Amino acid sequence: MAVAADAVAPAGATARRGRRFGILPGFGLSLGYTIAYLSLIVLIPLCGLVVKSASLSWAQFAAAVASPRALAAYRLTFTAALVAGLANAVFGIIVAWVLVRYKFPGRAVFDALVDLPFALPTAVAGIALTALYADNGWIGQLLARFDIHIAYSPAGVSLAMLFVGLPFVVRTVEPILLDLDPQLEEAAATLGASRRQTMWRVILPVLLPPALTGFALSFARGLGEYGSIVFISGNMPMRTEIVPLLIVTKLEQYDYAGATAIALVMLLASFGLLLLINALQAAMTRKGKR
Amino acid sequence: MAGAAPRRVRTVVPDPRPPLARAGADSLLTRVVLTTLACGFLGLFVALPIVSVFTEALRGGIHAYVEAIMQPDSIAALKLTLLTAAVSVPLNVVFGIAAAWLIARYHFPGKNLLTTLIDLPFSVSPVISGLVFVLLLGARGLLGPWLEAHDIHIIFAVPGIILATTFITFPFVAREVLPVMQEVGTDEEEAALTLGASGWQILFRVTLPKIRWGVLYGVVLCNARAMGEFGAVSVVSGHIRGLTNTLPLHVEILYNEYNMVGAFAVASILTLLALLTLAAKKIVEARQAAEPHGTIR
Numbered sequence: 001m002a003v004a005a006d007a008v009a010p011a012g013a014t015a016r017r018g019r020r021f022g023i024l025p026g027f028g029l030s031l032g033y034t035i036a037y038l039s040l041i042v043l044i045p046l047c048g049l050v051v052k053s054a055s056l057s058w059a060q061f062a063a064a065v066a067s068p069r070a071l072a073a074y075r076l077t078f079t080a081a082l083v084a085g086l087a088n089a090v091f092g093i094i095v096a097w098v099l100v101r102y103k104f105p106g107r108a109v110f111d112a113l114v115d116l117p118f119a120l121p122t123a124v125a126g127i128a129l130t131a132l133y134a135d136n137g138w139i140g141q142l143l144a145r146f147d148i149h150i151a152y153s154p155a156g157v158s159l160a161m162l163f164v165g166l167p168f169v170v171r172t173v174e175p176i177l178l179d180l181d182p183q184l185e186e187a188a189a190t191l192g193a194s195r196r197q198t199m200w201r202v203i204l205p206v207l208l209p210p211a212l213t214g215f216a217l218s219f220a221r222g223l224g225e226y227g228s229i230v231f232i233s234g235n236m237p238m239r240t241e242i243v244p245l246l247i248v249t250k251l252e253q254y255d256y257a258g259a260t261a262i263a264l265v266m267l268l269a270s271f272g273l274l275l276l277i278n279a280l281q282a283a284m285t286r287k288g289k290r
Numbered sequence: 291m292a293g294a295a296p297r298r299v300r301t302v303v304p305d306p307r308p309p310l311a312r313a314g315a316d317s318l319l320t321r322v323v324l325t326t327l328a329c330g331f332l333g334l335f336v337a338l339p340i341v342s343v344f345t346e347a348l349r350g351g352i353h354a355y356v357e358a359i360m361q362p363d364s365i366a367a368l369k370l371t372l373l374t375a376a377v378s379v380p381l382n383v384v385f386g387i388a389a390a391w392l393i394a395r396y397h398f399p400g401k402n403l404l405t406t407l408i409d410l411p412f413s414v415s416p417v418i419s420g421l422v423f424v425l426l427l428g429a430r431g432l433l434g435p436w437l438e439a440h441d442i443h444i445i446f447a448v449p450g451i452i453l454a455t456t457f458i459t460f461p462f463v464a465r466e467v468l469p470v471m472q473e474v475g476t477d478e479e480e481a482a483l484t485l486g487a488s489g490w491q492i493l494f495r496v497t498l499p500k501i502r503w504g505v506l507y508g509v510v511l512c513n514a515r516a517m518g519e520f521g522a523v524s525v526v527s528g529h530i531r532g533l534t535n536t537l538p539l540h541v542e543i544l545y546n547e548y549n550m551v552g553a554f555a556v557a558s559i560l561t562l563l564a565l566l567t568l569a570a571k572k573i574v575e576a577r578q579a580a581e582p583h584g585t586i587r
Contacts, residue, residue, distance in 0.1 A: 022396040024479055025489035030392040034404070037385045041457055042410055048426035049418070091331045098328040102321055110329055112568050113336045118511075119564035119571075120340075121518025123538040124557040127545050128339035131346055131554075138342065139334075163335055195316065224415030227520030227538070231545065244417035248525060251421060256430060263418045274413040278406065 046267075053264045056257050064261035069237055070246060074265075076154055077243045081222030084161035089215040092169025093207055099170070100177045117166045122227025125163050130232045133159060152234030157242060160228040165218030172214035173207055180206060213280045220273040223266065343561045347554035358544075358555035366532040367540035368559070370448065374523075374536060375516040378456040382512055383505065386463025391497070394471035395479075405468075411460045419457050420525025423450060446528030451536065454522040459515045463508035470504030470578075471497070503578035510574060514567040518560060 099111055131137050134151040135144045150156050188198040226244040233240040243266055250259035348355055389408060425431050428445040444450045482492045520538040527534040537560055544553035
């Protein structure tokens with residue numbers, strides 16, 4: 001390769017300054033392949049969605065996006081994802097704290113359990129949660145006595161989102177907690193802080209940024225979740241119909257325009273979240289380096 | 291949805307737990323309450339659903355369980371799931387290594403944008419991932435008429451399922467390999483270069499042996515998702531029994547037919563797969579932690 005021939009010169013910083021990209025061969029090939037494959041699998045298909053939605057008239061777009069049924073679906077999806085994200089944030093901090101700080105029998109098992117929602121197919125999660133929380137299920141039976149019904153209600157939607165988003169907060173908070181210098185807590189204690197003060201004023205402020213990132217990841221995951229929710233929600237229009245299901249329904253009725261318009265709204269919402277998450281993570285990295 | 295675990299996950303593994311902050315150790319009561327809360331939360335929402343999959347599957351006895359799994363439609367679904375993973379995982383492995391090499395080894399404008407674009411499929415709802423392929427390649431899609439004229443069937447056929455799965459699992463290998471590739475550094479590769487090695491020789495003899503656990507980790511996660519994907523595949527599959535039905539879709543069909551033993555029996559295969567994935571993940575993490583990075587042995 002051309003680059004290899006003249007790269008026999010000393011490697012490292014001096015060589016890098018002389019060349020634009022770096023001294024190792026394969027830049028052209030890896031760049032070409034990466035861009036081509038990325039375009040073929042991801043970018044071109046996504047552009048297809050934008051092209052398709054550009055062919056809709058404003059009236060068509062507005063009718064699909066702002067129909068009462070769509071509005072009800074947005075409200076349910078966003079509220080349920082918010083509830084699930086908040087629950088995950090609170091319990092995620094507790095779980096991360098317990099896993100990092102305490103030793104107890106079965107710790108390794110519980111640690112592995114945290115990752116399970118990533119590995120378990122969502123359809124399996126859906127039918128398993130439904131079987132448990134339906135009125136004749138193990139937990140549903142108990143709750144039904146108090147007239148609490150989780151399956152086939154908006155609460156079921158939140159429950160499924162809680163499951164699929166569960167690992168995010170734990171896994172973002174954990175490394176920060178591991179890096180947390182015990183001297184900080186010792187210093188707080190020597191300065192006369194009670195354990196509770198140390199907890200609220202020293203530890204929690206450090207854990208909030210990663211917890212926020214984890215919350216955003218869990219929230220975003222909830223917004224797009226489909227597989228587990230269709231089983232537990234009951235899928236009643238206006239009541240327990242989530243946005244991804246509405247898209248599928250429109251598609252099955254060959255209403256491609258409607259499906260595309262609603263998909264575009266959701267896509268913009270998740271890209272907005274992606275940018276927010278990236279900004280949060282960048283801010284955390286900067287803070288970590290300081 | 292925003293995909294898999296954040297990148298820093300693996301840094302947790304070596305388990306260099308700091309000694310408990312002596313000055314600020316929690317009281318016994320706090321420990322007991324918090325541990326109970328955490329374990330109760332995980333037990334209620336994660337462990338119990340897993341247990342219920344197996345109890346529901348075995349409700350009709352072991353005979354009914356085996357029978358449900360040995361149904362021709364279940365076997366066909368299993369084969370399609372294996373085929374899908376066998377195509378899409380290697381595709382994304384090659385891409386993941388190429389992309390990680392590109393991003394970790396060179397400086398070029400637009401690198402951050404490229405990294406963000408690679409993560410894009412994580413933030414797209416699975417349903418929308420399926421939809422984009424229907425809009426592009428379906429009978430009424432942009433390329434639909436052309437494909438039809440040439441008698442090529444992608445949507446509601448096996449290629450569509452593979453394509454949608456490849457899209458969904460696109461970032462998995464790249465985002466696992468990239469940090470490992472960055473961590474091992476370029477010293478040995480540059481040494482190989484000065485000794486006259488070609489680019490391919492460097493890749494196969496120097497780089498890949500050093501990042502193999504990272505690659506394997508990505509493969510494990512990518513494979514789990516490829517075999518378990520539901521939303522995207524559901525949109526492009528057309529649900530033709532025995533033909534375009536993957537295992538997760540077959541679970542849905544059986545469930546909607548009120549064949550609970552069948553649905554949970556098939557689901558139990560997928561659950562075993564998930565448990566195997568977790569075990570493989572732990573093993574790779576342990577091996578990776580034992581591997582001395584960036585040092586010449």
